[in-house]
Every structure is written in C-alpha cells, then in structure tokens.
Amino acid sequence: MQKITTYLWFDDQAEEAANFYTSVFGNSRIVDVQRYNEAVPDRAGQVMLVVFELAGQRFIALNGGPQFTFTEAVSLYVDCESQKEVDELWARLTDGGEESQCGWLKDRFGLSWQIVPRQLTELMNDPDPDRAVRVTQALFGMRKIDIRGLLDAAGR
Incomplete structure (x- = not known):
C-alpha cells in the first residue's frame, strides 16, 4: 500500500466516479467497494467507500453526503x-x-x-x-x- 492516498469526498457518486475514472486511464481498476452497515440506518447497504487505482496510483472515494464539495x-x-x-x-x-x-x-x-x-x-x-x-x-x-x-x- 502506498504511504499517502488521495481521499475524495462525494455526495453519493463515489462508485459512479470511480468507474468513470478507471475507464479513462490505463492501468486502472476498482480495488474494493465497502458498504454502510446498520450503524448508519439511513444508508445501510449503500456504497460508503470505493478504493480504486488510476495509472497505478491508489485513491479512496467516500459517499459522505452533500456537506463538502x-x-x-x-x-x-x-x-x-x-x-x-x-x-x-x-x-x-x-x-x-x-x-x-x-x-x-x-x-x-x-x-x-x-x-x-x-x-x-x-x-x-x-x-x-x-x-x-x-x-x-x-x-x-x-x-x-x-x-x-x-x-x-x-x-x-
């Protein structure tokens, strides 16, 4: 694992964005998709994090809500x-x-x-x-x- 990973906050488009970015750049892939559990009842089962690589560099995308853009x-x-x-x-x-x-x-x-x-x-x-x-x-x-x-x- 790389020492420093860019972490990107999305409202609810983390998986869509990761899929788009990995389609744009070669040597890219989705590494992992994690879902919210029952601890967050209004989001349980929805995608929480997507770990992906672009041109070999790792990123994490979070569906964190609309608070930050x-x-x-x-x-x-x-x-x-x-x-x-x-x-x-x-x-x-x-x-x-x-x-x-x-x-x-x-x-x-x-x-x-x-x-x-x-x-x-x-x-x-x-x-x-x-x-x-x-x-x-x-x-x-x-x-x-x-x-x-x-x-x-x-x-x-």
Missing part, C-alpha cells in the same frame, strides 16, 4: 506525453464537465484536473527569457493546451 484549491495533475493524450483526456474529462484556462478543467463530478503536456515545463523554463515569456503568454490564451501553439510561440 470540491474546489479548485485541489486538482489532479496529469503529465501527458503527447497532444493526442492531451486531446483524449480533455475530451473524456470535460464530457459533462467544464473547461477552464491553461489546461485546467472540472469533470462532471466537480473535481479539478490539470491536463498538461510535458513540453510545457521545458518551454516555460527556456534559458531565453523572451521565449519563455512568449510561451507563457500563449498559454494564458488557451483552455486545452496546444503543444503546436506553444512551440510556435517559442519560435520552434
């Missing part, structure tokens, strides 16, 4: 190898969700994600400060990150 203060960052991967993840995760700026989005459950190509870090840390500024300015005009647009801004 997700905010952009916490997001899941996905390191993408290609524009194809960016495009595919963006399409799947924004389906029923909403786009934001600079590679950020909210999925249909309200969880924030950053879908980021590896090239972004390299381009933003270019030794030529003018090139890095142009890349950053180009990024600020994007919702889904476009690698070609970043490369064009860098003059590459």
Whole structure:
C-alpha cells in the first residue's frame, strides 16, 4: 500500500466516479467497494467507500453526503506525453464537465484536473527569457493546451 492516498469526498457518486475514472486511464481498476452497515440506518447497504487505482496510483472515494464539495484549491495533475493524450483526456474529462484556462478543467463530478503536456515545463523554463515569456503568454490564451501553439510561440 502506498504511504499517502488521495481521499475524495462525494455526495453519493463515489462508485459512479470511480468507474468513470478507471475507464479513462490505463492501468486502472476498482480495488474494493465497502458498504454502510446498520450503524448508519439511513444508508445501510449503500456504497460508503470505493478504493480504486488510476495509472497505478491508489485513491479512496467516500459517499459522505452533500456537506463538502470540491474546489479548485485541489486538482489532479496529469503529465501527458503527447497532444493526442492531451486531446483524449480533455475530451473524456470535460464530457459533462467544464473547461477552464491553461489546461485546467472540472469533470462532471466537480473535481479539478490539470491536463498538461510535458513540453510545457521545458518551454516555460527556456534559458531565453523572451521565449519563455512568449510561451507563457500563449498559454494564458488557451483552455486545452496546444503543444503546436506553444512551440510556435517559442519560435520552434
């Protein structure tokens, strides 16, 4: 078991969300589903926790009720190898969700994600400060990150 596991609080969509997320990412699976027992009579038999893995990383989803919701203060960052991967993840995760700026989005459950190509870090840390500024300015005009647009801004 990994030392630190991300714990996600849902109203009552933990199982639906875990099934969705495991369908989006390779090397993913549902590990365990636990149900409320009679100690919580109004929820007895309903799904309480879903333990799942995304790309080999473990998460726990709780059906805890409507008291807490997700905010952009916490997001899941996905390191993408290609524009194809960016495009595919963006399409799947924004389906029923909403786009934001600079590679950020909210999925249909309200969880924030950053879908980021590896090239972004390299381009933003270019030794030529003018090139890095142009890349950053180009990024600020994007919702889904476009690698070609970043490369064009860098003059590459």
